[in-house]
Amino acid sequence: MIEIVINPDYCKGCNICITFCPKKVLQSSKEINTKGYTLPEAVDIDACTQCKLCEIVCPDLAIAVTPK
Amino acid sequence: MLKHPMLEYINEEGSSGKRFPHILCPGCGAGQVLNYTLHAVDDLINQTGAKKEDFVFISGVGCSSRLTSHYLNFDSGWTLHGRSLAVATGVLLANPELKIIVFTGDGDAAAIGGNHFIHAFRRNINVTVLCVNNGLYGMTGGQVAPTTLPFKSTPTTPYGNIEDAFDLCKLAEAAGASYISRWTTAHPIQTIKAIKKGINNKGTSFIEILSQCPVHEHKTPVEMISTLKEMTVSLHKSEDSNKIPVGEFHFAPRPTWTDRYESIIEKANESVS
Numbered sequence: 001m002i003e004i005v006i007n008p009d010y011c012k013g014c015n016i017c018i019t020f021c022p023k024k025v026l027q028s029s030k031e032i033n034t035k036g037y038t039l040p041e042a043v044d045i046d047a048c049t050q051c052k053l054c055e056i057v058c059p060d061l062a063i064a065v066t067p068k
Numbered sequence: 069m070l071k072h073p074m075l076e077y078i079n080e081e082g083s084s085g086k087r088f089p090h091i092l093c094p095g096c097g098a099g100q101v102l103n104y105t106l107h108a109v110d111d112l113i114n115q116t117g118a119k120k121e122d123f124v125f126i127s128g129v130g131c132s133s134r135l136t137s138h139y140l141n142f143d144s145g146w147t148l149h150g151r152s153l154a155v156a157t158g159v160l161l162a163n164p165e166l167k168i169i170v171f172t173g174d175g176d177a178a179a180i181g182g183n184h185f186i187h188a189f190r191r192n193i194n195v196t197v198l199c200v201n202n203g204l205y206g207m208t209g210g211q212v213a214p215t216t217l218p219f220k221s222t223p224t225t226p227y228g229n230i231e232d233a234f235d236l237c238k239l240a241e242a243a244g245a246s247y248i249s250r251w252t253t254a255h256p257i258q259t260i261k262a263i264k265k266g267i268n269n270k271g272t273s274f275i276e277i278l279s280q281c282p283v284h285e286h287k288t289p290v291e292m293i294s295t296l297k298e299m300t301v302s303l304h305k306s307e308d309s310n311k312i313p314v315g316e317f318h319f320a321p322r323p324t325w326t327d328r329y330e331s332i333i334e335k336a337n338e339s340v341s
Contacts, residue, residue, distance in 0.1 A: 003070060005069060005070040007069075007072070009089065010088060010089040010130070012089065012093075012094035012095070013094060014094040014095030014289040014290075015095075015289065015290050016095055016100070016283075016287075016289050016290065016293060017126070018290075019290045019293055019294075020256075021179070026125075031109065031225070037094065053256065055072060055073070055258045056103060056104070056107055056257075056260070057100055057253075057256050057310070058072070058099075058100075058103060059092065059094075059095060059096050059097070059098075059099025059100045059102075060089050060090065060094075060099055061072040061074055061075055061078065061088070061099075061103060062072065063072065063074045064070040064071055064073070065070075066070065
């Protein structure tokens with residue numbers, strides 16, 4: 001099963017992962033971390049192809065996808 | 069809990085407390101370049117059998133230069149403003165087998181470090197220079213830099229910049245770098261490939277990465293990424309375009325400074341004996 005984990009301590013809510021995802025798996029959520037940044041969430045996990053582009057482009061090393 | 073694979077190379081905790089998340093602003097291009105570089109280094113470690121101890125990271129002063137010693141779990145040096153290439157030359161003389169990666173910004177490389185920049189390239193020292201170019205002085209408040217595009221307004225040029233911008237790739241080619249390419253933070257896969265090729269190249273490799281500063285440009289990171297995509301064009305389509313070309317500009321390996329230095333040592337030893 002594929003899992004996408006967002007580290008709430010590291011994420012700064014820049015939404016770059018959402019822009020790069022080719023399958024539109026990620027979306028901005030209503031969850032806010034302790035610093036006030038809006039976190040992304042995986043809304044369509046079945047569409048994820050584990051291309052790992054979100055992991056590669058994250059400036060804060062905050063997102064992780066289950067390894068292939 | 070599932071963790072980002074590149075956190076393996078990061079000091080999350082230091083002697084004086086937590087070091088991560090890093091100091092950079094949300095959506096900073098320098099953070100992305102750090103991620104791309106770690107992916108490239110990770111690939112080299114896993115595929116070519118390079119060791120973690122073989123890599124040394126050097127940087128000067130600036131936003132992009134904050135990426136080295138404070139966060140990385142590699143040998144690294146955080147040096148004087150603009151002098152990262154001078155320190156890298158010294159490191160190389162101590163051990164020519166090291167793979168040296170220099171993080172520098174446009175202010176660090178083209179403004180205060182301009183002379184070190186051209187002379188390191190003239191000598192063709194074996195380093196990989198990653199220049200994170202956001203077109204302004206990010207750390208001090210977004211002032212005009214030598215790489216700011218003409219007519220762009222910044223806090224020190226409120227009615228628009230009257231100067232033309234430096235083309236760092238052309239400067240590097242004229243100075244004698246043996247591998248030169250330019251990408252943007254919106255080209256992750258290409259940037260990782262370029263960094264790997266740069267590290268494998270014996271000689272000076274210069275990779276300019278056009279990057280975003282969402283704070284001083286007053287835009288969201290997502291808008292900045294799409295601007296970077298719009299303002300650039302691939303090198304082979306760039307002839308009739310006034311956009312900024314991206315791609316591999318130059319690849320011509322030639323003897324490095326340390327190769328020549330070693331041959332001089334041999335020659336000197338022969339003449340003595």
